[in-house]
Amino acid sequence: MNIHRFEEVTSTNDKAREMVAEGTPGGTVVVAKSQTAGRGRSGRSWFSPNDDNLYLSFVHRTSLDPRSCAGMTIDVGVVIAELLTRKGFDVELKWPNDVLLNGLKVAGILCELVTDGAQPVVIVGIGLNVNGSEFPAELSSIATSLLNATHEPHDIEPIEEDLIRDLAQALNRYDARTTPDVEGYRRHFRMTGRRVILTGGESAEVEGISNGGGLIVKTSEGSRTLRSGEVKFVGIDP
Ligand code: BTN
DSSP, X not given: OOEEXXXXXXXXXXXXXXXXXXXXXXXXXXXXXXXSSOBOGGGOBOOOOSSSOEEEEEEEEOOSOXXXXXXXXXXXXXXXXXXXXXXXXXXXXXXXTEEEETTEEEEEEEEEEXXXXXXXXXXXXXXXXXXXXXXXXXXXXXXXXXXXXXXXXXXXXXXXXXXXXXXXXXXXXXXXXXXXXXXXXXXXXXXXXXXEEETTSOEEEEEEEOTXXXXXXXXXXXXXXEOSOOEEETTTOO
C-alpha cells in the first residue's frame, strides 16, 4: 500500500496535489498527524490539531470525463457512513457530504479535481474527528468526535485501514458505473421533511435525494433539485 505519513503538513490535499504533479500513482494515500492549514469546503478551514484525529487524502486517477466525477463525493460519504455504522456509530449524512453523529459533524470530505496532462485526478480529502476532545468556541456546538460521543478513545489504525480499502473499492466501482450510490446514500439520509435555508437565504423543505445525488427541496416557488451548494438546518446551523 502506497501510504505516505507525515507528522505535520499544511494540508494533506496540498501534499497529495504536489505528489500528483510528480507523477504519483493512483491509490497513493497521504496521512498526517496534524495540519497547519487544513481546508474545508467553501473556503472554510478544517480544525486539525495533533489530537489523534484522521487527516487523509486519497489520490484517485480516473479515465472518466471530469464532469462525470462530481458524484464521487456522494459515494465517499456513503463509505464513511457505512464504516462508522459497522463500528457501531449511529451516523447520518447531511447533504452533500457531511457525516453527523448525534446531529454534530464528525467527518468532512473535500474532493478536489486536478488534471495531470489529459487525465483527471480526484484528490479525496477526509477529516474524521476520532480522539480530539476540545474544539474552538465557534465549533463546539456543531462538531464532535468519536471520543466525545462514546467517552472513550478509539484505535485510529483499524479505522484508517478500513477507510482506505473501502475508498479504493468505492471509487473503482464509481468509475465502472459512473453514477453515484444513491441507494447507499439514502440509507443514511434523515433530512427528509426538515426545514432548511438554501445558499442565498431562501427557506425550503427537504423532499429527498434525486437519482443523480442532488437534494430535492420544496420552496414557495415549487420543487427543485440542487446539484451543488450547501444548506443549513433552520434553528441549528450557525
Ligand atoms: C468540509 O467538511 O468542509 C471538508 C473538510 C475536509 C477536511 C479534510 S482533512 C484532510 C484533507 N486535507 C484538507 O486540507 N482537508 C481535507
